[in-house]
Amino acid sequence: MALNFKVVKTQRKARAGVITTPHGDIPTPVFAPVGTQATVKAITPRDLAETGASLVLANTYHLHLRPGDELVREMGGLHHFMQWPGPMLTDSGGFQVFSLAQINRIDDEGVTFRSHIDGSRHRLTPESSMAIQENLGADIIMCFDQCPLPTDRRVVEQAVERTRRWAIRCREAHSDEGGQALFGIQQGGIFPDLRAASSAGLRELDFAGYAIGGLAVGETKAEMYATLDECTPLLPDDRPRYLMGVGAPDDLVEGVLRGVDIFDCVLPTRLARHGAVFTPHGQVNISRAQHARDERPIEEGCDCYTCRTFTRAYLRHLVKAGELLAHTLLSLHNVRFLIRLMETLRSAILGGTLEQTAQSFLSRYLQPVV
């Protein structure tokens, strides 16, 4: 198997582990920043490495359309192309096809759609998603799935069944020999019985890891946590569990408590581009007038380049002046904040203090900033 996963310590449902990939180890639980178009927006790879990032995600849909996965392959694969030396993960393209593209037809065979860039016509199937992800060459690749809104039972039911059939085809189309580990994706919306059916179908296929799909796409936080309570026990203990597209600090904590190992999200970089930063006391918009003469860093004690170097007053100026450097500096902090949070949670699991640590973080983070 291309990927090895070892659980080092557990505390109730939570696990501290290590995933071993051809491009290095990933201590879990882990937050993976997203480099949609083969770049984590506004961050150089060397600055990204300094945030402590171990796993970086890239998007199959975007890279297939531009610059093209064949080109990436010719240029030595994604790691070489974007000069990220560490572990990488690509999604299947499914989520973006359903959310970004203009869909022409969905059938059992696959999805025909028009590019959001130039309107050109494309087709994704389980087999082509595998071929594209093999061209890209990430360490972890994902089954092509159908991600429905999580609360419409009839639609979710159909998506679960189609995702299962597609998972079988992905499993057949993919060879582990290239060193890429294939993850299955559990669907089922907010319905425990559908989650169970989905998991059972996937487990038969013995994937290297299992993703929990179809959450954080419209349901409430309470629904998401309740669903997670049901989801994780359905998946095998000896494989990594990946909650796709989730990155709010409180959701990371709640996910870890429920036994999730991997998270990814564009949230830290997207918020940064809107002037918002994470702090232990919640999200802060740095462009507010109260920061005009604020000589403090974003977060006292944070070890990121931004907090070690710049005042809130300067960062506010950059945001107000529309300067590109604002995106870089706020993104660096936000990514580091989530990675540091995961490091803290991992240490707490290893030290057996996860519940206190989680409770202490959540009570500070969720109280409004004074």
Added chain:
Amino acid sequence: MALNFKVVKTQRKARAGVITTPHGDIPTPVFAPVGTQATVKAITPRDLAETGASLVLANTYHLHLRPGDELVREMGGLHHFMQWPGPMLTDSGGFQVFSLAQINRIDDEGVTFRSHIDGSRHRLTPESSMAIQENLGADIIMCFDQCPLPTDRRVVEQAVERTRRWAIRCREAHSDEGGQALFGIQQGGIFPDLRAASSAGLRELDFAGYAIGGLAVGETKAEMYATLDECTPLLPDDRPRYLMGVGAPDDLVEGVLRGVDIFDCVLPTRLARHGAVFTPHGQVNISRAQHARDERPIEEGCDCYTCRTFTRAYLRHLVKAGELLAHTLLSLHNVRFLIRLMETLRSAILGGTLEQTAQSFLSRYLQPVV
């Protein structure tokens, strides 16, 4: 005097020297990248230091309007605010008032204008320009001048006379005690007799350095070089000479040959934001299809982070995809290119080979790229 200038070696008109400031030494000739709003666009200070930048410019007009020079002073001055530890220079605000703002009135006392940001009403005078630049706290500050189009003799004549009167008032308003060195600005357009009159007036005031203003604002390159032939001998040998707003590689070479010591320009960062990069064989637009699978760096042998790390194929992808990282990476190369060119010219002066070096650079740079 706040600033010391030593000419180490000359070759014909060209000089290799060292300017000593309270924030460190500046080997000359030097190219200064521009941090208009207290940031060289898309570049962190530590990456900027890696380009070899010694002197960095910031704009008085922009910083007076936003975040305000009083605020910058309260935050410890420009060096501390933007975390640039090396030498800095601020312009007088005059050029931007005349080019960016909506001017309400120009009279002998000063200029009344409306902000390009919010339309608010402001007034700049020689005295207020000095006060603002003292608040900003750069090592080198500039006299408030009037910069006319260089080819209308009657207008240039009036600007020369007004600039002289304003220089007297700047000299009186400024105290060297704060450690800031004040430079005078020679005007005179493309007219040698007006350049001579302007220089004579300024030399009486014994400035720490002298700028050549009013060039690269509409005249031809031939006119600029011919004017420079006349300009530099009019200025004292023992003071640095600063050609404002000039940054094209061929212009830097021609300027150094004529005895200029300091240059600044937004060109390297502005070009970068349009996908254009400097190479020894001229300017190249990296977004062209020919670079789609180009595994070479922008410039073979360049020691910048971008050339050490990324292919043209990847950089082209970033540009085509509209990724912010493109601005950062192309800017880093372009700034380093100009700084490396200045290092090369300085070595050539020290080694007595400037003319061959200059000729060799110009013949490669000015021939069209195949």
